[in-house]
């Protein structure tokens with residue numbers, strides 16, 4: 001019967017190895033999940049730090065990250081342009097004052113109340129007066145782009161309708 005005992009020892013040995021490696025796998029997975037969680041927390045904090053820095057130094061030409069800030073600014077501009085294109089595709093337009101997407105044929109922006117006929121006129125005059133002043137280094141438009149999220153979050157659902 002010696003042979004049988006040896007055989008069953010081997011079997012239970014295999015079982016032990018399997019459960020050991022399963023336990024090891026579970027432990028590894030747990031630790032890796034913890035590491036991932038910590039990294040996510042760090043990344044979120046770094047993101048907030050970066051956003052705070054960007055906001056504080058957006059106009060700081062001497063910032064040691066001026067290049068990165070400029071790159072972000074440029075991407076914000078591209079997003080603005082893409083949003084305009086998107087509105088065009090949807091048959092809508094963008095309020096030049098608050099950046100809200102609005103119907104093309106309204107006289108006043110339903111969000112901020114801007115007089116759109118006047119705004120369009122001013123825009124046209126600006127274009128004809130200075131065609132190459134399209135991207136001045138410190139155009140006030142960036143603020144709109146950067147504050148876009150905040151504004152969208154703050155904006156009341158159904159803004160007041162301006163009188164005609």
Ligand SMILES: [Zn+2]
Nearest residue numbers: 095098109112
């Ligand atoms: Zn508006």
